[in-house]
Amino acid sequence: MIGFGASLAYAGFVAMCLAMERHHEQVFRTRAVPPRRRRLLSVLGWLLLVASVLAMVSASGWGLGLVLWAGILTATAIPLSILLTYAPRMALMLAAAPLPAGLALLLSVP
């Protein structure tokens, strides 16, 4: 569950990045982001972050869950900012991580 939450947080950050011109350019080589897509991406980013809080809290309770979540935000955002600079495509691909992580979670529930 914690791994799933971390992958959600990462995916949320990626969505937020893609809504920003500079990072959109890093990944897709074009600076222009259509306004509708921009709005969609930032809403999606926030939703994913909220989902990651919920995952953390359901895994470890409110106290520990929120502390863990704050740590996970740092641990996903710092690698993302480095990947965006040195391996932007990789940064994008890793955003798909919630899929395998969620699948693993589903399979592990008896």
Place this chain on the structure above:
Amino acid sequence: MKEGFRQSMAWLHRWAGLLVGWVLFAVFLTGTAAYLRPEISYWMRPELALSRPGPADAEVAVRAMQAMAPNSPSWFINLPDERDTTLRVFWREPGARGRGFREAVLDPATGRTVEARETLGGEFFYRFHFQLHYVGVLWGRWIVSICAMFMLVAIVSGIITHRRIFADFFTFRPGKGQRSWLDGHNICAVLALPYHLMITYTGLVLFMLMVMPWGIDRAYPGGRAAFNAEAFGSAPPRPRAGNAAPLSPVLPLVQEAERRWGGGRVGRIVVANPGDANATIQLVRADSERISYNPQSLTFDGPTGALIQDSGEGHPVAEVRGWMYGLHIGRFAGPLLRALFILSGLAGTAMVATGCVLWATKTRQQAARQGRVGFGTHLLEHLNVATIAGLPLAMAAFFWANRLLPAGMPQRADWEVHVFFATWGLCLIHPLFRRGRQAWIEQFAIGALAFALLPLLNVLVTQRHLLATLSEGDHVRAGFDLGLLGCALMLGALAWKVARHRPAPASSRVPSSIPRPGRSVEAAR
């Protein structure tokens, strides 16, 4: 005010950071190391065998103490757990060296003392990060507290100054000189901001009774004991009765405590006046089980084993403090959360380091524009090298001293610390002879080498080298050796990076995307 609000905040941020930056760097780095305090202590005592905590540990320890220190006024028994697998005991002994305490490590199977080399272990980094060394304990704490206040000022003013905090949230642009340093500084600061605020603020809360004692002194003129009893629910000490009475068996009490705490574990046993009719046995819950550091404890009558006091969650205000305390020291954190804390701690260390370097670069550019590089600029650069590159090297030297100083040496533990500071002192002198980049490269490279060779040294001088620990399943020691190699890689990468660096031409100092002169103040922050 002639300048804008943001400019004045930038000024505040620069000076708050500069004045205490070097101390903060040391506090951040050693404080991060302190998250691994039990692991470091264990690694630094290679004589200790790997043991697993068992249910009889408490009984064994109490029996050993009865044989070793029957006349001591108090015993403190730390029960082993998964992280700190040693059974450690302390006792007060009138006339002992230092603060009147003696300590020993017991073999959980037999209760006999294990002879281990004398060392402060991880305790050194832990103590250094809030009270420094060589200055008095109180002086050190005051210095660190004041630096922490500057840190809080620097964080808040930094947030205000950082006008593009959301636009530049993920931005790192390498190879652009000062702009890259600023990006790095911002990433380390912003992305770990919850941690930085938490650790600085809670750090201040830990010392609030020292820094701001007036309220309590006024409300409790009789002294701190009354305050402590009311705020933390600690049982008031009972005086010695003077007539002897045997201590009740401790194992049933431990089981009683674990039942009351719903399976919670006892972490520490404090016995006051053992062997006296007024003896008390206090069982304190392990601090790894709750975020709040207000320890839950049960106090029993020594001879009869009857429950005297149950200190629970305490007053809500005390509980808030307990939460902050607990968050700061992070002892509740399991392996994953501890790793996250360490990552954020390293980000904080990097934040302070990049801040110091930025300030030095900026000063040098100003000096170059004026045509002469003054004493102040040299001093800044000099102290940056000695602190940022020198401290990791000194930490490595501390570990080397632990392995190489002879076991029977008098005051061996002190000498390990002396080696640490002597190495750091050498790092302070070294840049006098090797100017500029050369000093950085050499100190980072020597640091990397010193860390990389430690696991090798282990093979030569101890039985607990990587091959042995890996095959024994001694994960703590094996992990620590691998961590040392990780530190070596990090320092090596830094040395390589500095060596490869070609200074950008002066014109590309501030990117042209920031045309307004008003902004250049902020950009150069």
